Amino acid sequence: MKFGDYLRKCREAISLTQPEAAKKIEIEQSYLSKLETGKSYPSDDIYKRLVDAYKINTQELYELVDSAELEKLKTVREVQDAILRQEKQQVKHVRSWLVAGLALLILGGASLGHALIPSEQAVLYLYRSQAELLPDEPLETFSILNKDYQERPEWADRIARQKALLPRVHQLEHTSYQDRGNSFVKKTLNGRRFYEKVSAKEVNRYTGHKWFLIPAIGFLFGALGCFYISRKWRY
Template identity: 30%
Template structure:
């Protein structure tokens, strides 16, 4: 929309004839006709008189006029220059917001992908622990390793026979050795204990396997999505600005 079209649009919307409007502004009807048909451009004083007569703020009047026309034909009017400079500042401010937002999204996305790969929030290592059985209250924590040695010492001291030792070890194996294996994501150290029945179980680390957990896979997908969104945000902002006729401003 050019200046004349905007002027005529407002006049007709208010049901004013050219003579009525020309009188309100204080100009000849012929000059108003030239303005509406873009055969003449208003001076700075004339523009001020027009917006004052219309009871409009300059930026309200100028908002719908093509920026190219403002730049080429109306730049000499202080209110127009101020309006255009304000738009540049707004575009710059908006562009910076988009760029900062996009940069934050990309950085956060990259951090999430890195955290998922390194297992910072959710472990990627699966720890396998094994327990031989329940250690009764008062027994040594090494009872399952020491029992065969104890039986051997008894035989050496001739306190029991070989048959008695073999039977004792068989009974121990049958009644006490109850192997339990568990797998956990968190590292609980080389050895840890857990209560069990009338005693406790001693779990020893036997294997560590790298397994990319489903939580970290999801975290990586979310990180990649954030990075993609950051790039897309800049592209969409640039396309919208280009489509709107604005000049893309880089921060």
């Protein structure tokens, strides 16, 4: 909005004609006409008279009048003070958004780095348990299943033992990056399981946490949003 248009609206808001307003402000009507048409701009003294006559709110004027028009009013002390206050407030807002954006950028970078930690060489151990052992059974109970007994009379009892154990077979595997020796025992609800080492091989172990990607993306987008808002405040 032009400053002259703002003046005219203020005058019309209090239902004054140009001659009446000029008389109240104690200026020539022709000068008031120039002010309203943008051909002239008030001095500091005239502006104070306009404020008194029209009840002008300088902060409102700052918000409604074009920036190019405000530049022409910089000689008016009250307008100049309003511009300085607004510029300080603007700098404060920009700084706040920049600080918030920087904080989110740091958090996003840290989260992303944690999610993308490179893998490292490690040994993966594989253990296997044939079945669940009853409390009174020895650890080697199911090792008999690993042997191949031919149908010979002297091995009949061993073959019978194999057939009796087969229905209970329920293999479970356990992998670990920790070497637990050649075997270990793990308690179960009804007894225990005897795990024996099957293999040990070198693998690439991923040491990061992929779920950190979710907050990382959120933080980075938040940072971009803060920087965008700070730019809008600045310009």
